[in-house]
Ligand SMILES: [Zn+2]
């Protein structure tokens with residue numbers, strides 16, 4: 229008997245299909261295999277297909293189907309790139325550019341919603357001794373530990389290793405241990421300081437722990453008309469909020485430096501997707 233069926237996979241969130249559990253697998257590859265074995269069509273859907281898929285589509289290796297209109301026929305928002313080096317030269321030491329600050333203020337005045345995207349969770353993203361240059365790293369993975377303010381611990385985002393907060397340098401004994409780098413926790417604190425009357429909600433792996441709390445946070449953001457949603461790439465997952473007319477990306481180029489040979493491609497995908505969560509202002 230002939231088997232019929234269609235597998236649809238949203239390629240947009242490609243990286244989330246790489247399983248963290250053992251055995252490790254890539255859901256897209258598995259879907260391709262299942263489709264082949266069962267001789268059924270596979271649809272890969274994405275606004276930003278990865279280069280391999282796009283290359284195959286352009287070479288007629290797979291069929292390219294185009295969606296030429298956005299939902300509700302809306303226009304893509306305008307994108308404005310701000311050079312933070314110039315901001316710093318003009319005396320702005322904040323993590324927000326003046327343009328973004330003003331746009332948030334205007335959005336608050338107009339009772340519209342804002343999403344701020346920063347792809348690093350935690351509070352400070354690295355800890356260093358100013359005396360000898362020692363940085364606190366994970367004993368298992370050799371990557372910088374991130375400071376989590378609410379639990380008051382240092383965490384490895386790779387293997388989950390945790391240790392106590394360091395106040396004295398384990399290398400030279402100096403107390404000039406400083407915390408650098410900005411994660412979503414620090415950004416939220418900064419936003420609450422700059423815009424004390426605005427309501428905020430944060431969404432990252434640390435706030436999304438229970439099953440479905442992902443949906444709970446997004447529903448709360450929409451239903452209670454919370455002013456500002458601050459989050460990691462989780463906020464990008466294909467949601468559309470009609471009141472969101474501003475999306476701010478904090479240090480948009482930082483993901484170019486991650487240790488992944490597809491860092492450029494991933495940055496393009498995530499920035500394209502994050503821009504699309506906003507509606508064009510009228
Ligand atoms: Zn030291």
Ligand SMILES: [Zn+2]
Nearest residue numbers: 366369384387
């Ligand atoms: Zn680790």
